[in-house]
Amino acid sequence: MIMRTLALTALLMGSSALAQEAVTPEPPLDVNPARAELGKRLFYDTRLSGDASLACASCHQPGKAFTDGQALSDAYTGAAHFRNTPTLANTGYRDAWLHDGRLGTNLNDVTREMITETYLMNMDMRIMQDRLKQDPVYVEMFAAAGLGEPSNGGARNALQAFQQTIQSRNAPIDTGTLSAAAQRGQVIFEGKANCASCHSGSRFTDDQPYNTGVANNPDIWSDPQRHSAFVTYAKFMGVEDYMNLREDLGAYIRTHQQDKRRTFLTPTLRELTYTAPYMHNGIMATLEEVVDFYDAGGGADPLKDSRLKPLGLVPSEKADLVAFLESLSGESFDTDAYVWREDDYDYQLIENWRDVPN
Numbered sequence: 617m618i619m620r621t622l623a624l625t626a627l628l629m630g631s632s633a634l635a636q637e638a639v640t641p642e643p644p645l646d647v648n649p650a651r652a653e654l655g656k657r658l659f660y661d662t663r664l665s666g667d668a669s670l671a672c673a674s675c676h677q678p679g680k681a682f683t684d685g686q687a688l689s690d691a692y693t694g695a696a697h698f699r700n701t702p703t704l705a706n707t708g709y710r711d712a713w714l715h716d717g718r719l720g721t722n723l724n725d726v727t728r729e730m731i732t733e734t735y736l737m738n739m740d741m742r743i744m745q746d747r748l749k750q751d752p753v754y755v756e757m758f759a760a761a762g763l764g765e766p767s768n769g770g771a772r773n774a775l776q777a778f779q780q781t782i783q784s785r786n787a788p789i790d791t792g793t794l795s796a797a798a799q800r801g802q803v804i805f806e807g808k809a810n811c812a813s814c815h816s817g818s819r820f821t822d823d824q825p826y827n828t829g830v831a832n833n834p835d836i837w838s839d840p841q842r843h844s845a846f847v848t849y850a851k852f853m854g855v856e857d858y859m860n861l862r863e864d865l866g867a868y869i870r871t872h873q874q875d876k877r878r879t880f881l882t883p884t885l886r887e888l889t890y891t892a893p894y895m896h897n898g899i900m901a902t903l904e905e906v907v908d909f910y911d912a913g914g915g916a917d918p919l920k921d922s923r924l925k926p927l928g929l930v931p932s933e934k935a936d937l938v939a940f941l942e943s944l945s946g947e948s949f950d951t952d953a954y955v956w957r958e959d960d961y962d963y964q965l966i967e968n969w970r971d972v973p974n
C-alpha cells in the first residue's frame with residue numbers, strides 16, 4: 617500500500633524514477649521430487665495416447681509456456697478440438713480447471729480427462745497400465761517414487777506432481793524491474809481500466825467465470841471434425857438441442873443457469889508473451905487486439921458483465937497497458953527442469969501384426 621502511494625505520488629509529480637510495486641509470487645508447492653521426475657517423463661511420452669501419437673507435451677509445449685500456439689487445439693487422430701490450449705504455468709494453484717471450470721477438485725481429475733477423453737488422448741486406462749509395466753525404466757521410477765508397480769493412479773499422481781512444479785519465474789513484475797511504460801500500464805490496469813477486479817492476486821485471476829462478450833470462433837462450426845468434438849462435449853454435458861447449438865456456452869454447462877451463458881473462467885495473465893493467440897477459442901491474435909477489445913467495453917452480448925465499459929484510452933495508454941501485460945512473463949520453461957531430454961522411450965509400434973512371428 618505504501619509502495620502504491622509512492623508510485624502514484626511519483627506519477628503525479630511527473631517523476632521518471634517511479635517507485636515500483638513488485639508482486640510476491642505464491643510459495644512453491646510441496647512436491648515429492650521423485651514423483652515430479654516420473655511425471656516429467658510421462659508428460660513427454662506418446663504411449664499415453666491410444667495410438668501412441670500424442671503426448672501431453674504435443675499440445676502443452678514448454679517453449680510456449682505449455683500452450684501450442686494455435687487458435688484451436690489439435691486433437692486425437694481423426695479429431696480436432698474446439699478450445700484453445702491453456703497455459704499450465706501455475707496451474708497447481710487454480711481452484712477450477714478447463715475454460716468452463718467443469719473440473720474443480722484437483723489436477724489428478726483433469727489429467728484423467730486429458731488421457732481418456734476420446735477427442736484428446738483416447739486412452740484406455742487398462743492398456744495404459746500394461747504399457748507402463750512393460751517399460752523397465754517406469755518400473756524403476758515408480759518404485760523410486762514410492763508408488764509401487766506402475767499403475768494408472770500412480771501415473772496420474774506423478775503427472776499431478778510434475779504439473780505442480782510448473783511455476784512462473786522472474787517476471788519483471790516479480791523482480792521489480794518494470795519499465796516506465798509498464799509502470800504507467802499498471803496504474804491503468806488497477807485504476808481506470810478496472811482489469812484487476814477480475815484479474816486479481818499474484819496469478820492475475822480470481823478463477824471465476826464471466827461473460828466478456830468474446831465472439832464465437834466460426835471454425836468450430838465450419839470444420840466437421842471440430843464440430844463433431846463439440847457436439848460430443850455438449851451432449852455429454854446435457855445441453856439441450858446440442859445438434860443445432862452454434863455457440864460455446866462456457867460455464868453454463870455446470871449449472872444450466874441462464875445467466876451463466878457464455879461465461880468463461882478468468883485466465884491467468886502470466887506468460888502472455890508465450891501464449892498467443894488468446895481467449896478460450898483463440899479468436900484474438902495479439903495483446904494489442906485484446907486491449908482494443910476492452911477499450912471498446914468488451915464484445916456485444918446482452919449478458920456481458922457490468923464491469924466492462926468503454927474506457928476511452930488514448931494510443932499511449934493502450935501501449936502502456938500492453939507493456940504492463942508483457943511484464944508478467946518470466947523465464948522460458950524450455951529448460952532441463954521441465955523437459956525430458958533423454959531419448960529412452962524404447963517402443964516400436966508394430967505396423968502389421970500379422971507379419972510378427974509367434
Ligand code: HEC
Nearest residue numbers: 670671672675689690691699700701702713714715726730
Ligand atoms: C490434443 C491436445 C491436448 C493434449 C494431448 C493434452 N491437453 Fe491438456 N488441454 C488441452 C485443451 C484444449 C484444454 C482446454 C480444454 C477445455 O477447456 O475444455 C486443456 C486443458 C488442460 C488443463 C487445464 C488447465 C487450466 O488452466 O484450466 C490441464 C491441467 C491439462 N490440460 C493437462 C494436460 C495433461 C497432464 C496432459 C497429458 C496427460 C494433457 N493436458 C494433454 C489440450 C490437450
Ligand code: HEC
Nearest residue numbers: 809811814826830880881882883894895896906910921923
Ligand atoms: C469481468 C471480469 C474481467 C475484467 C474486468 C477484465 N477481464 Fe480480461 N478476461 C476475463 C475473462 C473471463 C477472460 C476469458 C474470456 C474468454 O476466454 O472468452 C479474459 C481474458 C483476458 C485475456 C486473454 C488471456 C488468455 O490467455 O487468453 C487478457 C490478455 C485479458 N483478459 C486482459 C484484461 C485486461 C487488460 C483488462 C482490463 C482492460 C481485463 N482483462 C479486464 C475477465 C475479465
